[in-house]
Amino acid sequence: DIQMTQSPSSxxxxxGDRVTITCRASQTISSYLNWYQQKPGKAPVLLxxxxxxxxxxxxxxxxxxxxxxxFTLTISSLQLEDFATYYCQQSYSTPxxxxxxxxxxxx
Amino acid sequence: EVQLVQSxxxxxxxxxxxxISCKGSGYSFSSYWIAWVxxxxxKGLEWMGIIYPSxxxxxxxxxxxxxxxxxxxxxxxxxxxxxxxxxxxDTAIYYCARRVSDGGSGLRFDPWGQGTLVTVSS
Numbered sequence: 665d666i667q668m669t670q671s672p673s674s675x676x677x678x679x680g681d682r683v684t685i686t687c688r689a690s691q692t693i694s695s696y697l698n699w700y701q702q703k704p705g706k707a708p709v710l711l712x713x714x715x716x717x718x719x720x721x722x723x724x725x726x727x728x729x730x731x732x733x734x735f736t737l738t739i740s741s742l743q744l745e746d747f748a749t750y751y752c753q754q755s756y757s758t759p760x761x762x763x764x765x766x767x768x769x770x771x
Numbered sequence: 772e773v774q775l776v777q778s779x780x781x782x783x784x785x786x787x788x789x790x791i792s793c794k795g796s797g798y799s800f801s802s803y804w805i806a807w808v809x810x811x812x813x814k815g816l817e818w819m820g821i822i823y824p825s826x827x828x829x830x831x832x833x834x835x836x837x838x839x840x841x842x843x844x845x846x847x848x849x850x851x852x853x854x855x856x857x858x859x860x861d862t863a864i865y866y867c868a869r870r871v872s873d874g875g876s877g878l879r880f881d882p883w884g885q886g887t888l889v890t891v892s893s
Contacts, residue, residue: 695875695876697876700816702816707882707884707885708816708866708868708883710881714875714876714879719879719881751816753818753880755876755878755879764815765816
């Protein structure tokens with residue numbers, strides 16, 4: 665299985681901050697990388713796929729980059745509704761493993 | 772609107788069997804793989820397996836192979852996840868999600884069902 669490692673596991677930030685979350689794969693996965701947002705008590709929601717393609721309806725303050733083994737999710741200006749847990753997922757091979765999650769908390 | 776609607780919360784005892792469901796609507800159910808994902812209390816997401824409803828081709832994560840059974844009935848646009856003998860460690864929220872692929876690296880899971888909470892306790 666491909667292991668996905670996110671950092672940090674949690675972070676505290678203020679509204680308006682620029683936030684960056686990283687995800688590293690244990691082997692090269694090209695651009696087969698998705699990002700999801702999960703709010704407490706809710707199902708995950710797709711934000712970005714193919715490492716950098718914004719899902720329809722997702723605000724443009726979210727962006728993704730990277731290829732190979734190292735990837736980044738950036739929120740350019742954090743909004744109140746962005747406080748949540750974010751997961752990366754590789755879609756290169758089965759099983760389609762997830763990172764352990766990064767929780768973005770209010771400072 | 773594409774939707775996946777899951778069955779309601781379950782409370783079971785260790786050793787009991789269980790089958791939970793995920794009903795798709797708003798799209799051609801047979802043409803898209805459906806995955807199951809586990810989230811244990813306070814923990815992250817774990818990919819369990821996936822089924823193609825058209826022919827019931829199924830793949831399992833090695834971690835879940837032999838522990839659960841994934842099935843589908845395309846005539847009623849429903850996928851299932853079942854256990855023959857539950858354990859306390861099966862307590863979790865289980866999500867289904869539709870696999871979408873437009874070629875290349877654009878393989879992703881969207882939308883997700885609302886989740887089914889399974890509680891196993893004596």
